[in-house]
Each structure stands twice: as C-alpha cells, then as structure tokens.
Amino acid sequence: MTEISSSAPRVSDTTRRLPLLQGSRLTAWLFIAPAALAYSAFVLVPLGMSLYYSFLRWDGIGKARFHGLTNYITVLTDADLLQIIGNAFQLVLYFTVIPVGLGLAVASVIRGQMAGRFGTATRTILFLPQVIPLVAAGIAWSWMFASTGLVNQTLKAIGLSSWTRGWLGDFVWALPAVGIIGAWVLLGLCTMLLVTGITKIDPTLYEAARLDGANPWQEFRHVTLPGLRQEIGVCITVTVIAALASFDIVYISTQGGPGITTTVPGLEIYRLAFAHRQVGLASALAIVLMVLVLITIAPVQWFTRDKK
Template structure:
C-alpha cells in the first residue's frame, strides 16, 4: 500500500473516536478545567463567581481541617495499601504455596473467593453493616459483654480515640480481597520449578515467600500499591456512611471535606481548591503509574 493510502486508511478510524471524545471533553476535561478556575474564585453556587486569586489556597495552608484530613489520609494509606498488601501477600502465598499442597486446590479457591466477597459489596452497604456492628449498642459491644469483657466496650465510631482505627478496620476488611486476587493471579505465572527447587534445597514456606514470591510478584505489588494509594486519596463512602468525618474531624478525609464545602457550606471556590490539591496529588501518582506501565510494556511483560 502506498504511504498516503495508509494515511487515508487510518484517518477513517478517527470517526470512531468521536463519541468517546465528546464524552471525555464534556464530562472530564471541561469540568476539570472549570473546577481549577473556580478554585481561584469565591462563589456560593449562584450569581457570578468573584475572582480572588490565590486566596483559597492561602486559607487552605492554615486550615486545620484540611491538614487534619491530609494527616488522616496517611492513615487511610496504611489501611488501603500497606496493611492489605502485607496481608494479601501472606495469604496469597499461603493459599498458593501451602494450602494447595497440604490440603487441596479447591480449598484454596474457596478461601480466595470468600476473601474477595467484601470487595464487590457497595461500600455503603459495608458501612451500614459495620456501623451497626460498631455503634455503642451494636454487635461488637454486645459480644464483648457476653464473653465478660464488657469493660472493653467502646463507642468505636463515636469516640475520637477509636474512630479512625474503626474506619480503617472496615477499609482493610474491604481491601484485602483485591490484593489477594491480583497476587494469586500473579503467582500462577511463576514457574513451579522454582518452588520445587527451593523445596529440594530445604527452604521453608517463609523463605520461599521472601526469596521467590515477593521478588517475582514485584510488578503486581507495584500496580496494587499505586492503584490503592490513589484510591486512598479519594476515600469517601466509608467516611460518609460511618462517621461523616467526625467525631471532631477525627476521620475527616479530603473527599469528604470537599463534599461538605461544595454541598453543605456552599463554599464552592474553597472546595474547588481542596479538590484541586487532591487532583494534583493523584495525578502525580498516576504519572508514576503510567511511566511504569510503559516500561513494562517495552520490556514485553
């Protein structure tokens, strides 16, 4: 085919991009730009936005609620990423490298499926269930009383001391399944001969985990870590349902703060500034992710 015919040939394909691109511009790019512009204004949602320059960002620097939410985000990164990745690795390795050998493949798949179940539940349903379990007269305290540990009963989600840990627990409960499933799929591409050789050399389960599983799963660990870190920056539904950011902002997340200012206090410009910061942080992680994927693709993985 001649070069210009190839070019003409390709041009026809652009037509197929039209619906997707209209949508992208209307729903993602346009609103994103509008939000960025709004972050430099004072606006109550009605009338004309008033240009205030960087004032929203200056206020943000001294806003305890904003810094509190950022501080909490570090905790949410623990419960969205660090703890589930660690539990997921140990579980995946146990199910793949131990339970399958010692018990059966079916038992291993059964465990995998069961651990995955919370992951596909609507977060609000998870919130209703755990809200009921953790409230002062809820299931957790009732059980503590039943076994004679009534003294340990707490207002788990209503007391600022425990609320962040309680919300984190729910997030870990949801997240472990995702890590587990991705890691187990990654394990299935590892050559079983590696494990057999290690076993012949007398390596125990833990040594195989550290020497084979973790290094071989490096790409999966990276992908899971980055996607969940990005998700940690956007924690919203569990906070909305369980604590509404309280008590005393103990569980406040940036997403909830923006939601609160957009739709409750109607400080649209300020909320836009908070969400812009959130967007830039996300974008930073996303770019790292893209560069990594590109490298993987080049290496042909």
C-alpha cells in the first residue's frame, strides 16, 4: 500500500507554545500591576510633581510663576544651603563609618558563637535600637546629652568635669552628638547584616588561613572582608541614605540648632515648604538631594557588587 503524505504545514514548537507564553506574560503583568500602580502613585508621580514645582515660584496657595533654573542656582550658591548640605555629608561619617566599622569588629569577634542562648541574646540586644522609634530614641538621647544628663554626670564621675557641656546646644559639638545618636540607631542593623553574612563564609577558608599561619588580622583582611563585600555594600547604602535624608532625629533632638549647625536638607525642605512657603525652592533642594544620594550610592554599588 502506498503511503500518502500530508501536504499540511507542520506547526513548530514555538507556535504551539505561543498562547502559553502570552498567557504567562499576562499573568505576570497582573501580579506586577498592583505594585507598579502603588509605586507610580507614591513615588513616580510625587517625584514628577517635585521636579515640576522646582521650576516655579509658588507659595503653595496662590498663582505659580515659572522661575526657570533660579531655584537650582539658589541651592547651589546660597551659603546657608551649602552648609546645610555639608552638614548631611558630615553625618555620613557618623552614620556610616562608626556603625559599619564597629559592626565588622563585633561580627568578627562573635563569629561562631551565635548559636544557642548567647546568640539569641546578642542578636536581641544588638537589634534593639532598630525596634525603638526614632522619636523615642531622639528624646532619650536628648536627656542624656543635657547639661545634667547621664553623659555629663559620667564625665564628672571620672574626673573630666572640664569636658561637660550642653552637647546639643554647643556650636561645635551639636552635630557630632546628633551623629552619635544616628550611629547608635544604625549599629544594630549593620551588625546583624554583617553577622548574617559572616555565617555564609565557608569555615574551611578560615581553617586554611590558620594552617598557613595567618593571624586574626590577616584572617579578617583576606577572608572576612572579601566574603562580606555585598553585605558591606548594603550597610553603606542604607546608612548613607539615612544620613543624607535624616529628619526625625535632628528634628527631635536639636530642631536644626544652634543656628543651622545641625540643620540637614530634609529639615530645611520641610521648613521652606511649610514655614516659609517657598515650595519651588524646597522642591529644588529635594531634587538636588536625590541626585546627591544617587551620585554617592552609585560608586558604592559598583565597588561592592558581585564580580563573578
């Protein structure tokens, strides 16, 4: 019997899978849509409005007038605003260097001792500042930094009465005092991230380093630091953003004083917009702050990303 071949074209696997792919994409978009709508409503739209307002001269109520780049020129040339931006970058030294540095030291010391009750108690104590509201932390530290507070009483008790002062009211020490509050708040978060990261490092690397005669510093430098590169990047990113966008701690502890020695961009944006009704200038400062955050964070992300 002669076999009859069909003249109908063959359907490729891709064509057969096309409806499934389209259905999968539709399902994916349905899952993404709620988050995308929320992100657009609470991030993209306000960002676009701030960018629009930054080109206006507007008091928030009356008629707005186009002001061009005048607001940005003011932000980049006004001495007070430049000092305020500089204050935020000074806080980076306290909010970032101290928590990350101490976090690395603590994580290295307690490495391998995080199991059991000791580990649970340590994690709880270290993470406690993150649970306390920033407002409560600011009030508590304001009491401790007061003229009759715990800090001055401790200095008197150890014979350093000449060092006592009203820390948050001192033109020289107010900003470092605020920085110490921020460092205390962020220390627990950085330590927990680094402790979690250090547990992922292969223990055989430490054993091999010890067999090669490495001392604790060499182990830290050649094993711990490279293994924690991504975690360090996350810590630096979070703490830098917290420093540059700080508001709560400064507002509660000093309200930007004395003078403008502790005023930061977040607090000044609030004052310009709601107290002085300079919405355009406040928006321009907000946009400049966002750009500065991105410029500061981008190199950190590049240096600490996984090179593999």
